[in-house]
Amino acid sequence: MIPSIADSRPLEERLARRTARMGANAIREILKVASQPGMVSLAGGLPAPESFPLEIIRTLADDVLAEQGAAALQYNATEGYGPLREALVPFLAARGVETGIDGITVFSGSQGVLDTMAKVLISTGDVIAIESPSYLGAISAFNAYEPNYVSVATDEDGVIPEDLARLLDEHPVKLLYLVPTFQNPTGRTLSLARRKAVAELLRAHDVLLLEDDPYSSLRYEGEALPPIHAFAPEHVVYTSTFSKVLAPGLRLGFSVAPTDLARWLVIAKQGVDLHTNTYGQAIAAAYLAEGHLAAHLPHILDLYRPRRDALLGAMDTYAPPGWRWSRPAGGMFLWAEGPAELDVLGLYERCVAGGIAFVPGQFFFANGGGETTMRLNFTSAEAPVLERAVSEIMRTAAAMSDGVSAAVPVPA
Amino acid sequence: MIPSIADSRPLEERLARRTARMGANAIREILKVASQPGMVSLAGGLPAPESFPLEIIRTLADDVLAEQGAAALQYNATEGYGPLREALVPFLAARGVETGIDGITVFSGSQGVLDTMAKVLISTGDVIAIESPSYLGAISAFNAYEPNYVSVATDEDGVIPEDLARLLDEHPVKLLYLVPTFQNPTGRTLSLARRKAVAELLRAHDVLLLEDDPYSSLRYEGEALPPIHAFAPEHVVYTSTFSKVLAPGLRLGFSVAPTDLARWLVIAKQGVDLHTNTYGQAIAAAYLAEGHLAAHLPHILDLYRPRRDALLGAMDTYAPPGWRWSRPAGGMFLWAEGPAELDVLGLYERCVAGGIAFVPGQFFFANGGGETTMRLNFTSAEAPVLERAVSEIMRTAAAMSDGVSAAVPVPA
Numbered sequence: 017m018i019p020s021i022a023d024s025r026p027l028e029e030r031l032a033r034r035t036a037r038m039g040a041n042a043i044r045e046i047l048k049v050a051s052q053p054g055m056v057s058l059a060g061g062l063p064a065p066e067s068f069p070l071e072i073i074r075t076l077a078d079d080v081l082a083e084q085g086a087a088a089l090q091y092n093a094t095e096g097y098g099p100l101r102e103a104l105v106p107f108l109a110a111r112g113v114e115t116g117i118d119g120i121t122v123f124s125g126s127q128g129v130l131d132t133m134a135k136v137l138i139s140t141g142d143v144i145a146i147e148s149p150s151y152l153g154a155i156s157a158f159n160a161y162e163p164n165y166v167s168v169a170t171d172e173d174g175v176i177p178e179d180l181a182r183l184l185d186e187h188p189v190k191l192l193y194l195v196p197t198f199q200n201p202t203g204r205t206l207s208l209a210r211r212k213a214v215a216e217l218l219r220a221h222d223v224l225l226l227e228d229d230p231y232s233s234l235r236y237e238g239e240a241l242p243p244i245h246a247f248a249p250e251h252v253v254y255t256s257t258f259s260k261v262l263a264p265g266l267r268l269g270f271s272v273a274p275t276d277l278a279r280w281l282v283i284a285k286q287g288v289d290l291h292t293n294t295y296g297q298a299i300a301a302a303y304l305a306e307g308h309l310a311a312h313l314p315h316i317l318d319l320y321r322p323r324r325d326a327l328l329g330a331m332d333t334y335a336p337p338g339w340r341w342s343r344p345a346g347g348m349f350l351w352a353e354g355p356a357e358l359d360v361l362g363l364y365e366r367c368v369a370g371g372i373a374f375v376p377g378q379f380f381f382a383n384g385g386g387e388t389t390m391r392l393n394f395t396s397a398e399a400p401v402l403e404r405a406v407s408e409i410m411r412t413a414a415a416m417s418d419g420v421s422a423a424v425p426v427p428a
Numbered sequence: 429m430i431p432s433i434a435d436s437r438p439l440e441e442r443l444a445r446r447t448a449r450m451g452a453n454a455i456r457e458i459l460k461v462a463s464q465p466g467m468v469s470l471a472g473g474l475p476a477p478e479s480f481p482l483e484i485i486r487t488l489a490d491d492v493l494a495e496q497g498a499a500a501l502q503y504n505a506t507e508g509y510g511p512l513r514e515a516l517v518p519f520l521a522a523r524g525v526e527t528g529i530d531g532i533t534v535f536s537g538s539q540g541v542l543d544t545m546a547k548v549l550i551s552t553g554d555v556i557a558i559e560s561p562s563y564l565g566a567i568s569a570f571n572a573y574e575p576n577y578v579s580v581a582t583d584e585d586g587v588i589p590e591d592l593a594r595l596l597d598e599h600p601v602k603l604l605y606l607v608p609t610f611q612n613p614t615g616r617t618l619s620l621a622r623r624k625a626v627a628e629l630l631r632a633h634d635v636l637l638l639e640d641d642p643y644s645s646l647r648y649e650g651e652a653l654p655p656i657h658a659f660a661p662e663h664v665v666y667t668s669t670f671s672k673v674l675a676p677g678l679r680l681g682f683s684v685a686p687t688d689l690a691r692w693l694v695i696a697k698q699g700v701d702l703h704t705n706t707y708g709q710a711i712a713a714a715y716l717a718e719g720h721l722a723a724h725l726p727h728i729l730d731l732y733r734p735r736r737d738a739l740l741g742a743m744d745t746y747a748p749p750g751w752r753w754s755r756p757a758g759g760m761f762l763w764a765e766g767p768a769e770l771d772v773l774g775l776y777e778r779c780v781a782g783g784i785a786f787v788p789g790q791f792f793f794a795n796g797g798g799e800t801t802m803r804l805n806f807t808s809a810e811a812p813v814l815e816r817a818v819s820e821i822m823r824t825a826a827a828m829s830d831g832v833s834a835a836v837p838v839p840a
Contacts, residue, residue, distance in 0.1 A: 018527055018528045018530055018686070018687050019661045019662040019686050019687070020662065020686050020687055020688050021636075021662060021663075021686035021688050021689050024634050025634070027688050027689070027692075030549065030602075030636065030689075031548060031549060031692065032547065032548060032549050032550050032551045032554070032573070033551045034547070034551070035548060035692060035695075035696075038692075038695055038696060038699070039695070044698070062502065062503055063502075065497070065498030065499070065501075065502055066498070068498045068501050068502075070493065070497060070498055070501070073493065073501065074490060074493045074494070077489045077490065077493065077707075078486060078489065078490055081482065081485065081486045081489065082486070085477070085482060086477030086478070086480045086482055086675075087477070088677060089477075089480050089482070089485065089675035089676070089677040089678065090474065090475075090477055090480075090675070090676060090677050091474055091671075091676045091677060092677060115430055116430045118430055119430040123701075124536050124679075124700075124701040124704075125701050125702055127699070127700065127701050127702045128700065128701050130699075131699055131700045131701070135444065135446070135572060136443060136444060136447060137442065137443060137444050138444050139444045139445045139446070142444070153699075153702070156698060156699045157699040157700070159699070160547060160696065160699055161444070190442075222436050222437070224433075224442065249431045250431040250432065250433055251433075259503075263498075263501035263502070263707075264501070264502060264503045265500060265501040265502050265503060265504060265705060265706030265707055266501065266705055266706075266707055267536075267701060267702070267703070267704065267705040267706075274430070274431050274432050274433035275430050275431070275432055276432050276433050276439050277433050277439070277442075280439075280443065280447060280450075283447075283450055283451070284447075284450060284572065286456070286568060287450070287539070287542075287543055287568045287569040287571070287572055288536075288539065288540065288543045288569070288700065289535075289536040289537050289539050289540050289543070289679060289701070290537055290539045290565070290679070291679070292536075292679065293536070293677060293678055293679040293705050293708055294677030294678075294679075295489075295678055295707075295708065296705055296707065296708070
């Protein structure tokens with residue numbers, strides 16, 4: 017009933033050269049497996065649905081149509097819905113991102129910022145420096161523009177400035193991409209001293225940074241750190257999202273950029289989708305401007321903090337000797353590294369067969385590495401489920417290192 | 429307060445090569461002028477806000493959250509929201525587009541289809557064949573992928589198959605882009621015989637067509653024609669939108685593609701925005717599945733038909749000898765061509781100074797031409813306003829050809 021494309025020649029011959037870099041990624045397949053019914057998934061990166069301010073959104077969705085009528089449903093400016101851009105100025109200032117409305121562009125998710133930044137900046141073969149490991153959605157966006165990657169080494173405090181300095185000396189880096197706070201996949205946060213050091217390097221080498229900050233609002237302990245943008249606003253495009261503090265299904269992200277670059281982001285975005293959906297932007301504008309975000313955020317933190325604590329506690333209790341893991345002060349992920357002989361892909365297969373999913377860490381490395389690592393999400397499941405899942409993953413890992421094949425029962 | 433990008437070197441040096449093809453277009457500037465307060469604009473391409481089913485949307489927006497809760501606000505499949513894709517199958521079948529759910533991908537406006545199709549198919553220098561004149565939003569999307577263009581000649585019945593055949597013989601065309609029904613900017617519709625002829629040419633030359641069909645639901649008279657997709661589904665990607673029959677601010681478009689190409693569209697879209705906003709898709713799904721679209725569409729037609737009639741009547745009454753214009757059976761635009769000596773840019777400037785805006789037609793030609801043409805929109809203003817505007821445009825045109833500079837009063 018649905019035809020294939022005419023088979024007179026191979027599909028590859030019809031496609032653009034860039035598609036050779038754009039194959040389906042392994043994580044997509046893992047997330048499909050993880051979303052099967054009955055699976056206990058620590059694999060995804062979803063916010064908990066119970067974190068959404070459902071009744072607030074319901075009220076605002078109706079208010080917006082009652083008060084603004086057709087204007088909330090009409091075509092709108094590519095730059096973004098005016099009241100949302102206005103509401104973002106003080107919201108961003110409270111995070112240490114100083115900008116006026118002209119620096120702000122609203123996108124269809126921060127994924128839209130990643131795609132558009134690469135579109136505007138990257139010609140084939142241009143060099144992008146990324147953390148290792150790094151957020152795969154960024155690599156997926158960038159790959160369409162056929163860059164080359166160089167990887168900055170990281171430790172528990174994020175990227176290592178000395179290694180970044182070396183890379184910037186050795187390679188003509190066009191763009192640096194970092195998730196400095198509660199990074200995906202590691203949950204690590206770049207220290208204040210390193211933020212300043214990175215900003216200095218951006219200036220010294222005249223390199224642009226794309227600072228991706230989806231998680232900084234999800235801080236469960238400790239003091240907020242200023243973004244790198246605060247130390248070098250003329251060399252940084254900052255991006256964040258409403259996906260973790262309102263709802264991801266609205267697909268709302270935004271960028272803060274130097275004004276001349278912001279103008280190019282708008283030109284490029286116009287070709288991609290004309291503008292971001294007006295209705296969602298109007299709802300988000302009211303959510304910000306009427307103080308709902310500030311009032312609701314503590315509920316999200318109170319939901320996630322005990323889950324993080326439960327995951328950390330379970331790691332402390334069940335991880336066999338030889339394991340190390342991050343202690344994220346916020347965000348959605350914990351990063352664990354097993355002993356050198358650990359077969360994480362084998363562990364993954366056994367766990368999935370038993371109804372528990374996680375993401376093997378090697379898939380987050382663009383240039384190899386991480387063979388004994390894994391990413392564990394702690395926002396999608398309740399504390400007792402997380403505890404049982406970790407207990408089973410670690411029991412299986414221990415059994416594998418003992419050379420014993422263990423069946424993994426599905427947690428109830 | 430908002431910095432410019434560091435000025436140590438010119439911005440151009442920092443940008444990707446493709447940006448040389450992506451400058452702000454003239455129409456964008458014209459639309460800015462046209463949207464100034466007090467301007468009577470026949471320039472835009474906006475649906476009338478009073479065409480939106482505001483109360484239906486308000487009800488559905490609440491129903492969706494009441495019934496589906498957080499699921500309507502969560503991340504969703506890149507392919508599109510399941511119930512919307514399901515509802516699109518019979519909707520498309522009624523238009524003559526046969527597909528199953530696997531052929532359908534939902535995008536952030538049909539603009540997203542245009543961008544993603546080029547991303548997946550076009551390498552630098554690949555040849556795209558377009559109508560002349562053509563929809564500028566498509567050229568704006570395609571330009572980012574640095575194609576070369578060849579133009580197919582058109583007449584009152586749309587593209588001329590003999591000219592298309594010649595082009596396909598002479599050039600290695602990778603993609604043909606057409607708006608066969610109530611075209612933007614001309615309002616013209618490709619005849620049935622030519623649709624079949626184009627389909628034959630696609631097969632004979634093994635070329636893909638992107639068939640852009642935003643307007644076919646807006647038919648004010650006559651019988652619907654089948655899409656070209658119906659005659660060569662294995663060589664056509666069909667795209668349409670909810671922007672004209674529901675609301676453009678929701679940013680919802682969709683494609684129907686051969687399954688193997690649809691898979692690539694999904695991979696590419698994942699890098700662009702992960703997926704289209706879930707909430708809007710859920711509203712549109714209910715709008716389709718519950719029969720609201722079918723019930724509301726006649727109201728839209730009853731709103732626009734008299735406006736089209738008024739514009740055509742005013743042209744009949746006021747256009748001086750030597751003018752010709754299209755008689756669109758649907759859509760949003762009328763295309764007018766003045767006598768050979770007409771200075772349309774001069775006419776535009778005089779009319780704008782007098783508070784009336786339209787789009788000079790030459791901006792719709794990728795390779796030159798159309799110097800005496802203009803596009804007039806008839807959906808955004810009421811019939812008496814359209815009549816007065818045409819009367820003034822034509823009085824000014826006549827005065828110019830008489831060598832007299834006439835001031836144009838602003839219609840009340």
